[in-house]
Amino acid sequence: MNAGNHYRVVVGMATCGLSAGANYVYQSMKKEVESLGLTNVDIEVTGCIGSCTYEPIVEVFCPGEEKISYIFMTPEKGVQVVKSHFAGHKPIYEYTLQGYQMAKAFEEELSLDKTNIALSSLDESEMEMDDIPASEPLIRDLKVDLDITHLPFYAKQKRVVMHNCGLINPEDINEYIAMDGYFALAKSLLELKRLEVIDIIMASGLRGRGGAGFPTGVKWKFAYQEPGDEKYFICNADEGDPGAFMDRSLLEGDPHSVIEAMIIAGYAIGAHQGYIYVRAEYPVAVKRLNIALDQAKNMGLLGKNILGSGFDFNIDIRLGAGAFVCGEETALIASVEGKRGMPRNKPPFPAHSGLFNKPTIINNVETLGNVAQIILKGASWFTAMGTQKSPGTKVFALGGKITNTGLVEVPMGITLREIIYDIGGGCPNGKELKAIQTGGPSGGCITTKYLDLPIDFDNLTSIGSMMGSGGMIVMDEDNCMVDIARFYLDFTVSESCGKCTPCREGTKRLLEIVTRISEGKGKLSDINLLEDLGQHLKDTALCALGQTAPNPVLSTLENFKDEYLAHIVDKRCPAHVCKKLLGYEITDDCRGCTKCVRYCPVHAITGKPLAKHHIDPDLCIRCGACFEGCAFHAIVVK
Ligand SMILES: Cc1cc2nc3c(=O)[nH]c(=O)nc-3n(C[C@H](O)[C@H](O)[C@H](O)COP(=O)(O)O)c2cc1C
Numbered sequence: 001m002n003a004g005n006h007y008r009v010v011v012g013m014a015t016c017g018l019s020a021g022a023n024y025v026y027q028s029m030k031k032e033v034e035s036l037g038l039t040n041v042d043i044e045v046t047g048c049i050g051s052c053t054y055e056p057i058v059e060v061f062c063p064g065e066e067k068i069s070y071i072f073m074t075p076e077k078g079v080q081v082v083k084s085h086f087a088g089h090k091p092i093y094e095y096t097l098q099g100y101q102m103a104k105a106f107e108e109e110l111s112l113d114k115t116n117i118a119l120s121s122l123d124e125s126e127m128e129m130d131d132i133p134a135s136e137p138l139i140r141d142l143k144v145d146l147d148i149t150h151l152p153f154y155a156k157q158k159r160v161v162m163h164n165c166g167l168i169n170p171e172d173i174n175e176y177i178a179m180d181g182y183f184a185l186a187k188s189l190l191e192l193k194r195l196e197v198i199d200i201i202m203a204s205g206l207r208g209r210g211g212a213g214f215p216t217g218v219k220w221k222f223a224y225q226e227p228g229d230e231k232y233f234i235c236n237a238d239e240g241d242p243g244a245f246m247d248r249s250l251l252e253g254d255p256h257s258v259i260e261a262m263i264i265a266g267y268a269i270g271a272h273q274g275y276i277y278v279r280a281e282y283p284v285a286v287k288r289l290n291i292a293l294d295q296a297k298n299m300g301l302l303g304k305n306i307l308g309s310g311f312d313f314n315i316d317i318r319l320g321a322g323a324f325v326c327g328e329e330t331a332l333i334a335s336v337e338g339k340r341g342m343p344r345n346k347p348p349f350p351a352h353s354g355l356f357n358k359p360t361i362i363n364n365v366e367t368l369g370n371v372a373q374i375i376l377k378g379a380s381w382f383t384a385m386g387t388q389k390s391p392g393t394k395v396f397a398l399g400g401k402i403t404n405t406g407l408v409e410v411p412m413g414i415t416l417r418e419i420i421y422d423i424g425g426g427c428p429n430g431k432e433l434k435a436i437q438t439g440g441p442s443g444g445c446i447t448t449k450y451l452d453l454p455i456d457f458d459n460l461t462s463i464g465s466m467m468g469s470g471g472m473i474v475m476d477e478d479n480c481m482v483d484i485a486r487f488y489l490d491f492t493v494s495e496s497c498g499k500c501t502p503c504r505e506g507t508k509r510l511l512e513i514v515t516r517i518s519e520g521k522g523k524l525s526d527i528n529l530l531e532d533l534g535q536h537l538k539d540t541a542l543c544a545l546g547q548t549a550p551n552p553v554l555s556t557l558e559n560f561k562d563e564y565l566a567h568i569v570d571k572r573c574p575a576h577v578c579k580k581l582l583g584y585e586i587t588d589d590c591r592g593c594t595k596c597v598r599y600c601p602v603h604a605i606t607g608k609p610l611a612k613h614h615i616d617p618d619l620c621i622r623c624g625a626c627f628e629g630c631a632f633h634a635i636v637v638k
């Protein structure tokens, strides 16, 4: 390291980082830099860096050097990094992602006791470098490949939409402009005719990332062709799918990219007013959007006569109250109009008659995240990525039973196997992968037989699931598929707006049937009932909430019928999840230590000290406290 280097330090402060304590890391590092009087360090806020498992994350950029990612940061580690790395030009490799991974590999390969080697200092924030005995093997002495793009988690990703997230300060418009921000707007307003903008988006084949995958350019053209000058453009930032957080991350990490795209779209379709409909539960996104809107206005990029082009466009924020159905476009429009968010029949489609009965285009946040890039780099740049019918990339929120949770942006056409194993690192603790849920409550559960299927809009639909907005929940052998179906139905029942009878009543009946199966009270005829009712709901519900609500139950029925049969016929939950079907028993390994008696909250366990104990199944509430607490593994689940 050369003395005199200038360091740009970014602290991941999207909601994921903030909830892991990134703000405290940021404050402590800033304070230490100030107290040491370091003038060669800029510490900036940034959005989601992607690998949420490792939050809080601090990344260090220095001209001519590899990027260094410090993970699992604490305020104390932050102070040490400032002293050692920025003041002393000695990075602390033990705190880096690579150091952590090497330490884990060492532990696994050599089966070394973590407490006996210096590598254990990874988690010990209070341990100083000098505390480590000189004789111990040290990560800092090893040749470490610090280019994190070589790591499997990043190597298979392609960042288009998220290219600025984790890099720029989302609260500073100059950083966005330094990354070519607002150049696509300038090109559109000053060099392209409205139809030319639409033609580029059409040629790119961009499909809406909000769920249905409708071609964006085609939709824009519908609104363009509508006569009149009173049209609206709405950004759908409602993001109600459980497990999905890519829209929030883009708004928190790069709000200007969405604003720029909205102005371009407004120009293309002939609208002068835009709205961002964002749920109030996203306060960080709302705050950064407000900052970004003010900055854009102050620079003449929003408002009257943008860049001297004669085009006027204004954007207002509308806060949603967090109702899933308000993400549906006609319900969203009603909500923006100040009415109760309920869907209506289509046609007319919003492109013809939407907000205040005027032509309106609604696009998802991630869809918009592609727009400026396409205008700048061209349609063929975009179509070179992904598949023929689904070009570009898709951001997935990878969660559930997966080693590396977080946001991953991958080219369309990548296989599930690559996402789950190469990027996600497989299921933790050596557990076996059972299923992958995509598309949230509207999607379904995919079995492992489809691991090598290239993922795009059409392929996911063809196997009974869907892309949805991009939630991807991984399930292992410990997940019960009947319980999963019950979970999603529980969600749709509480989110159904109640306007149409099939959805209001049908989802409730589906939930009742699945619940009774999970409690061991199901009948074989329930399977046909679920299939018939599910199909009926698909055919008759007013909006896609009801039409897709049966998907989780139908797909689990199709792919995991044996689990339903085990619940119905054998009165058994093979994954040991459904509480009413669980039975705990104490085996002969019991030493009579009485610990389980103390753990049991309902006094269902009896026995004399040093003699085998017994559980009363009628009193037992199946909470599992005794099972978890038994030191002799003498309690089994039946
Ligand atoms: C119940 C329901 C919820 C939806 N939630 C969202 C959402 O949270 N965000 C979103 O962009 N689209 C959501 N959609 C899809 C929208 O209705 C609409 O298709 C989308 O915003 C269009 O944008 P796109 O073409 O860019 O995908 C939802 C649809 C339904 C039926």
Ligand code: FES
Binding pocket: 325, 342, 343, 495, 496, 497, 498, 499, 500, 501, 503, 504, 541, 542, 543, 545, 546
């Ligand atoms: S969402 Fe309104 S009745 Fe289904």
